[in-house]
Structures are given as C-alpha cells and as structure tokens.
Amino acid sequence: MLFNSIDFALFFPLIFILYWFFTSKSLKWQNLLLLVASYYFYSCWDWRFLFLLVFSTLLDYYSGLQIEKSGSERLRKFWFWLSIGINLGFLGVFKYFNFFASSFADLFASFGFQINIWSLNIILPVGISFYTFHGLSYVIDVYKKRIPAEKNFVEYSVFVSYFPLLVAGPIERATHLLPQIKKARKFNYFQAVDGLRQILWGLFKKIVIADNCAEYANLVFNNSDDYSGSTLVMGAIFFTFQIYGDFSGYSDIALGTSRLFGIELLKNFSFPYFSRDIAEFWRRWHISLSSWFKDYLYIPLGGSKGGKWMQIRNTFAIFLVSGFWHGANWTFIIWGLLNAIYFLPLLLSNKNRNHIDIVAKNSYLPSIREFFAMAVTFMLTVFAWIFFRANTLTHAIHYIKAIFTKQLFSLPEVRPSHVIALIFVFMCIEWFGRKNDYALATFGLSWPKAFRWSFYMVLLIAIFILGTKEQEFIYFQF
Amino acid sequence: MKKFLLKLLLFAAIFFIIDKLFYVFIHVSPNYQVDNRIELLLQGKINKDIIVLGSSRGAMNIIAGQIEKETKQSAYNIAFPGSDVEFHEFILKTLLKYNKKPKTIIFAVDESLELIPTTSITYRLDRLYPLVKYNYINQELIRRGDRNFTSWFMCLSRLNKTNFALERKPTKFDSILPCGSMPVNFEDTKYTKPYKYEIPSYSIAKESSVKKAAYQSILKQCEANNIQVVFAFSPNFVAHSKAFENRIRDLALPNSKFFIYDTTNSVYQNKLYFYDESHLNQKGAAIFTSELSAFLNQMPQK
Numbered sequence: 001m002l003f004n005s006i007d008f009a010l011f012f013p014l015i016f017i018l019y020w021f022f023t024s025k026s027l028k029w030q031n032l033l034l035l036v037a038s039y040y041f042y043s044c045w046d047w048r049f050l051f052l053l054v055f056s057t058l059l060d061y062y063s064g065l066q067i068e069k070s071g072s073e074r075l076r077k078f079w080f081w082l083s084i085g086i087n088l089g090f091l092g093v094f095k096y097f098n099f100f101a102s103s104f105a106d107l108f109a110s111f112g113f114q115i116n117i118w119s120l121n122i123i124l125p126v127g128i129s130f131y132t133f134h135g136l137s138y139v140i141d142v143y144k145k146r147i148p149a150e151k152n153f154v155e156y157s158v159f160v161s162y163f164p165l166l167v168a169g170p171i172e173r174a175t176h177l178l179p180q181i182k183k184a185r186k187f188n189y190f191q192a193v194d195g196l197r198q199i200l201w202g203l204f205k206k207i208v209i210a211d212n213c214a215e216y217a218n219l220v221f222n223n224s225d226d227y228s229g230s231t232l233v234m235g236a237i238f239f240t241f242q243i244y245g246d247f248s249g250y251s252d253i254a255l256g257t258s259r260l261f262g263i264e265l266l267k268n269f270s271f272p273y274f275s276r277d278i279a280e281f282w283r284r285w286h287i288s289l290s291s292w293f294k295d296y297l298y299i300p301l302g303g304s305k306g307g308k309w310m311q312i313r314n315t316f317a318i319f320l321v322s323g324f325w326h327g328a329n330w331t332f333i334i335w336g337l338l339n340a341i342y343f344l345p346l347l348l349s350n351k352n353r354n355h356i357d358i359v360a361k362n363s364y365l366p367s368i369r370e371f372f373a374m375a376v377t378f379m380l381t382v383f384a385w386i387f388f389r390a391n392t393l394t395h396a397i398h399y400i401k402a403i404f405t406k407q408l409f410s411l412p413e414v415r416p417s418h419v420i421a422l423i424f425v426f427m428c429i430e431w432f433g434r435k436n437d438y439a440l441a442t443f444g445l446s447w448p449k450a451f452r453w454s455f456y457m458v459l460l461i462a463i464f465i466l467g468t469k470e471q472e473f474i475y476f477q478f
Numbered sequence: 479m480k481k482f483l484l485k486l487l488l489f490a491a492i493f494f495i496i497d498k499l500f501y502v503f504i505h506v507s508p509n510y511q512v513d514n515r516i517e518l519l520l521q522g523k524i525n526k527d528i529i530v531l532g533s534s535r536g537a538m539n540i541i542a543g544q545i546e547k548e549t550k551q552s553a554y555n556i557a558f559p560g561s562d563v564e565f566h567e568f569i570l571k572t573l574l575k576y577n578k579k580p581k582t583i584i585f586a587v588d589e590s591l592e593l594i595p596t597t598s599i600t601y602r603l604d605r606l607y608p609l610v611k612y613n614y615i616n617q618e619l620i621r622r623g624d625r626n627f628t629s630w631f632m633c634l635s636r637l638n639k640t641n642f643a644l645e646r647k648p649t650k651f652d653s654i655l656p657c658g659s660m661p662v663n664f665e666d667t668k669y670t671k672p673y674k675y676e677i678p679s680y681s682i683a684k685e686s687s688v689k690k691a692a693y694q695s696i697l698k699q700c701e702a703n704n705i706q707v708v709f710a711f712s713p714n715f716v717a718h719s720k721a722f723e724n725r726i727r728d729l730a731l732p733n734s735k736f737f738i739y740d741t742t743n744s745v746y747q748n749k750l751y752f753y754d755e756s757h758l759n760q761k762g763a764a765i766f767t768s769e770l771s772a773f774l775n776q777m778p779q780k
Contacts, residue, residue: 006626006627006628020479187479187482189479189481189482192482193482193485196486418639453489453492456489457492457493457496460493461496461634464632464634464635464637465634465637465638465639465642466638466639467638
C-alpha cells in the first residue's frame with residue numbers, strides 16, 4: 001500500500017476515525033489499533049514477510065529484557081550479540097547474499113578461476129533496512145544502559161512497526177519515539193492541521209515533482225547511449241530532483257500522517273539542496289540515517305577523538321557503510337566513497353562545521369558567495385547521483401564519459417518545459433520556507449484564508465492533474 | 479476535533495465543486511485528437527465488411543481504400559501505430575460492442591515482435607486519455623490500473639495532463655486517409671542498412687503470456703462472432719521468418735487464413751519501396767495491398 005494510492009486514502013481515514021473516536025479513551029487500545037493497522041499496512045505488500053517483522057520484533061524485545069535482567073556481563077554480551085547477529089544476518093541474507101556471491105565469483109574470474117556460485121532467488125522484504133535499524137538502535141541503547149528495556153510488548157512493537165515509518169523511515173530512536181507511544185495522546189487541532197499541510201506538501205513533492213522528473217530521468221538514463229552530453233546532464237538533474245521529491249516527499253507524508261495521530265517523528269530532510277558545502281548537505285539529507293550512523297558507528301569507532309587520521313578513517317567508514325546500506329551494488333558503494341572524498345577537504349581544513357545555520361538567514365536572497373557555494377555543492381551532488389541512479393558501475397562510467405564531449409554545450413534534446421517550470425516553482429517555495437521544518441509549514445499562513453485555501457487547492461489540483469500512474473517510492477527498495 | 483472535521487469537510491466540499499468545473503476539459507479533449515478512429519468506433523460509425531487490425535505495419539502497409547476498390551467490399555483500417563496485441567484486442571472488443579460485425583478481420587502481424595515484450599509496441603493508453611468522457615474508456619483505464627474508482631465521480635481523477643493540450647499537433651505520420659490507413663510517401667533518413675538475407679531466429683521462450691492470451695482472445699472473439707480471420711504477414715527489409723510464421727500458425731484456430739507477401743517479388747528487396755526496415759512506403763503498400771486483395775478475392779465469400 002503506497003501513501004500515494006487510493007488504498008491508503010481509504011485506509012488512513014478509517015484508522016484515524018477508529019483512533020480518535022473509538023479508542024481515544026484507552027492508550028492500550030490506541031496502541032493496539034496502531035499495531036494492527038501497521039501489520040495490515042505491511043502485509044499489503046507481502047504477508048509472508050510479516051512473520052520476519054514479528055520475529056525480528058520478538059527477538060529484540062526479548063533480547064532487551066534479557067540484557068537488562070542478566071546479572072553477568074557475559075550474559076549481557078551474549079544476548080546483545082545474539083540480537084545484533086541475527087538482525088544483521090537477516091539483512092545480510094535478504095539484501096546482500098547475492099551481491100557477495102557474485103562479487104566473489106567475479107573476483108575469482110579475474111584470476112582465471114571460473115566458479116559457479118549458488119545464488120538465492122529471493123525478494124527483498126520491503127522496509128527491512130529500516131525496521132532492522134530500529135531494532136538495532138533499541139538493543140544497543142539498552143545494552144549501553146541509555147534506556148531501560150521496554151516491558152510492554154505492544155508498545156515496543158508499535159515502536160518497530162509504526163506504519164507511517166515502517167517501510168522507508170525516518171529511522172526512529174527508542175529514546176524519541178517510545179516515550180510518545182507510552183504517553184496518552186490528545187487531539188491537537190494545530191498539530192493535525194499542520195500534519196495535513198505536510199501531507200499535502202509531501203504528496204506534491206512525490207507526485208508532481210518526483211514522478212514527473214522520473215519520467216525524463218528514466219528516459220535519459222535508460223537510453224544514455226543515444227543522448228548528447230547536455231541531455232545527460234539534464235537527465236542527472238532530473239534524477240537529483242526526483243530522488244529529493246520522492247524521498248523527502250515520503251518523509252513529509254510520514255511525518256504529517258503521524259502528527260494526525262499525535263506522534264511527532266524525527267525530521268528527515270532540511271532543504272539539502274540549499275547546502276553550502278557537502279558537510280552541510282549531509283546534515284540536511286536523510287538526517288535520521290546520518291545521525292544513526294554517527295551515533296552507532298562513527299562515535300563507537302572513536303569519532304573525532306583519536307586525531308585526524310582516525311577522523312578520516314571513521315568518516316570514510318560511515319560513508320561506505322551508508323552507501324552499502326542503500327543497496328547491494330557497487331554503484332552505491334562508489335556513491336558513498338565519492339561523498340567521503342567530497343567531505344575530505346572540509347575535514348582536513350576543519351571546515352566541516354562551518355555552515356550550521358540556515359543559508360541567508362536574515363535576507364530574502366543569498367549573497368553571491370552563498371549562491372556560488374550552493375551551486376558548487378549542488379553540482380557535486382548531481383555528479384554523485386549519477387552513480388546512485390546508474391544500473392551498474394560500467395553504466396555510470398559510460399554515462400559520465402558521454403557527458404564530457406563537445407555536445408555538452410549543445411541544446412539538450414530532452415528539455416520538458418513544464419517539468420523545468422515545476423522544478424523552478426517548487427524550489428522557490430522551498431527557498432521561502434527554508435527556515436521551517438518543511439516548506440509549507442508557514443508559507444501563506446499570513447495570507448487571507450481565501451488566498452491560502454486557493455493555494456492549497458492549486459496544489460491539490462496539480463497532484464491530480466500532473467500525477468502519473470501510482471509510482472513506488474525509490475527508498476522502498478532499500 | 480469538531481472544528482478540524484468541519485474545516486476539513488468545508489475544504490472537501492469546495493474542492494468537490496471546483497472539481498466539477500474541470501468537466502469542460504473532459505468534454506472538449508476529444509475534439510483535439512488528430513486521429514479520431516477510436517471515437518468513430520465508440521460512436522458506432524465503423525460498419526464495414528473488412529477491418530484491418532494491427533500496429534503501424536497494418537496502418538502503413540495496408541490501404542483499406544484500395545482493398546475496397548479491388549474486392550468490392552467495404553473496408554476500414556483500425557490499426558494503430560505503436561500498439562501491441564493487447565491493444566488490438568481492446569480495439570476489436572470495442573468494434574464488436576458498438577458496430578456491425580465485419581465479415582473479415584485482417585490481422586496484420588508484427589514479425590517477429592507480435593508476442594514478445596518490447597518498448598516499440600505497447601498498449602497505447604495515450605490514445606485513450608483524450609476519450610475519458612466515454613465511461614467505456616474510463617472503465618478500461620480503471621481495469622488497467624491507470625485510473626481508480628474515484629474517476630466515476632471526480633473529474634480530476636479522470637483527467638491527466640494530456641487533456642489540457644488544447645491544440646492539434648499532427649506529425650508527418652498522421653496523414654490518415656478516409657479509409658483509416660496511414661501510408662507514407664517519404665523515407666526515414668536514418669534508415670541506411672542494406673537488405674538482410676539472413677533469416678532472423680525466433681525464441682518462443684521470450685514470448686509474453688499476457689500477449690499470447692490477448693492474441694488467443696482475438697481469435698476466440700472472431701470465432702464466436704463468425705468472423706473470418708486473415709493473418710497478413712507484410713514484408714520487412716529482412717528475409718521472412720518461417721519460424722515466426724509457424725508459431726503464429728500453431729497458435730491460430732483451424733479456420734484461420736494466412737496471407738504471406740510474395741517473398742519472390744524483388745520489389746520487397748528494393749529500398750525504394752520502404753519507409754524503413756519494418757514499414758513499406760506508399761508505393762510498396764499499394765503493391766502489398768493489391769497482393770492481399772487478390773488473396774481476399776480468392777477466398778470463398780460468406
């Protein structure tokens with residue numbers, strides 16, 4: 001069930017009504033409803049994988065209890081590593097087995113040994129990377145004694161399986177989400193209206209921006225041999241907006257949906273394409289994943305405490321793991337590596353925390369320097385996305401080679417004016433809303449109600465008219 | 479909560495009213511089609527003895543008007559460039575639903591792509607979008623998952639961006655004759671390859687079960703309506719694939735007829751008679767159509 005589907009448009013109001021009108025007097029019933037709804041939501045993809053989700057939940061729940069209960073450090077470690085091992089084992093088998101098998105076969109083949117590697121014909125369970133990371137963060141936090149083990153199974157299960165974030169995040173932390181699940185929720189008019197507004201903006205990003213850009217990005221990437229350098233650049237730019245619209249759109253819908261249930265989720269995007277350097281980009285892109293890696297990988301590896309060399313090593317480690325997290329393909333690993341390389345000069349010159357604030361905080365427009373910095377960061381990002389989007393590493397290299405030809409300066413063959421206009425309008429709204437949690441949070445709030453509602457109507461009409469066939473979200477595959 | 483629900487309902491009500499204003503686009507968009515043959519089908523205006531079904535090879539290579547003259551039977555071409563066998567099935571179903579049953583269907587097959595998935599021949603949804611004012615078309619779009627049930631009561635759910643292109647934009651291929659055929663009298667400048675004598679191989683393993691089912695459904699519909707099916711194999715600028723022909727014969731019903739172009743005719747190895755490697759030009763189409771007419775004239779009349 002996709003957020004942008006008619007099924008969800010029926011499912012969500014039904015759960016909303018049940019939640020606020022029939023179960024609002026009992027937190028226990030509200031949580032049970034959320035759990036049943038989440039399991040139903042998940043089983044709409046493939047009910048067989050529901051067992052995997054339930055098993056993973058049970059494992060982490062039980063491990064958490066045992067870690068807390070165990071008197072000896074040895075037992076605590078046992079339960080901790082058992083949970084980590086099984087969770088990563090599932091992820092490894094379902095997501096990475098075939099990748100490792102074929103990579104080993106290729107490696108042997110390069111030395112002249114032909115080996116037949118057994119490969120698994122399995123489907124990747126949707127959302128496995130997300131809910132596994134939920135579980136891992138919980139077990140690590142319990143083991144590190146940052147939080148007590150959760151005793152209530154239903155509440156813990158809602159934390160892992162809560163449907164707005166189940167299949168594509170944001171990756172939540174037990175410290176942030178569990179207290180909200182355990183607390184009685186009261187309907188808040190302003191929170192609900194804000195939630196609806198965020199859903200509207202998320203749908204606009206996904207259906208109008210991402211899906212329309214996807215049409216042309218796919219056209220160019222799937223036929224890259226036939227196009228000129230300038231068209232290939234256009235294709236990469238379309239993909240840049242596609243992935244942003246798609247994933248941040250999903251996050252907005254997830255956050256907005258959750259707000260309607262009175263639960264605030266972690267912010268996942270903060271206008272990344274207005275970043276002035278790559279370090280700022282990574283503080284603004286897929287924030288919940290970046291911070292997860294920072295807290296559960298970068299810091300345990302020593303973070304920046306062990307001097308420059310350790311800082312560089314750890315930075316490369318998290319970018320490579322982050323790339324690998326996205327998928328079992330060398331393209332993602334190179335994408336991660338490329339971002340680490342972009343990051344390196346900032347790290348070496350201690351400039352990686354230069355841009356903590358919002359760009360052009362006190363003015364309407366950026367300064368020339370800021371504009372130039374944003375443009376350079378954007379172009380670096382566009383270049384890196386080529387690896388992310390390409391089917392194989394060879395495809396990415398051919399794509400890049402084909403860009404740098406004489407035809408780079410010719411008029412692109414693919415230049416859909418309506419999509420370019422949509423991107424321009426979209427980025428203008430994003431720019432004016434950049435100081436908020438999402439672009440539409442306060443945009444137009446000072447206008448007369450008639451104007452504001454008309455603006456929302458226009459967005460809604462655009463969603464209907466400019467929408468293509470229901471397209472899956474890119475991040476579902478991760 | 480009450481305030482929230484009231485505002486939500488008010489917003490929804492205003493949206494519902496605005497939605498109805500978009501009916502005008504649903505209503506006018508058929509007027510801006512270059513090719514109105516599907517609309518003629520829906521209006522029951524295609525009542526002919528012989529109907530040509532197929533993709534661009536049917537549309538460009540078979541001139542229905544010439545068949546009319548040479549066979550003394552009325553004929554019309556409802557072959558759509560770029561369309562696949564599933565689309566042909568839909569066109570046939572529409573023809574039978576709204577029009578008089580033809581005596582003969584000439585099924586122009588796409589050698590060798592008729593049953594194999596390809597991006598060059600697809601289900602032409604874009605041909606249906608301008609016609610969403612017809613519930614029958616809307617129902618078909620719902621069936622194919624391109625629309626949902628809300629399109630029964632919401633205009634915006636029926637529309638998409640193509641309905642707002644309120645101008646006709648004919649291309650040089652859109653020279654549709656009154657008989658529905660679309661022969662061309664120019665050639666593809668990119669087409670420079672010589673005639674291929676090597677017979678292309680055909681792989682049954684690559685066939686799509688959906689396309690095969692659509693193909694068989696066409697035959698069953700024709701059989702149920704007592705329509706004679708004539709499979710027309712028109713020339714490519716490549717040697718004829720007997721393997722493909724045999725595959726089509728194997729899947730066909732026993733009473734089907736097969737017309738294969740005269741493979742000994744040197745005209746079909748001469749570039750002057752081709753638009754590109756898969757399509758004849760007007761001169762070539764006239765020769766092929768006359769061979770086809772001769773074949774139809776030999777057949778016993780129903």
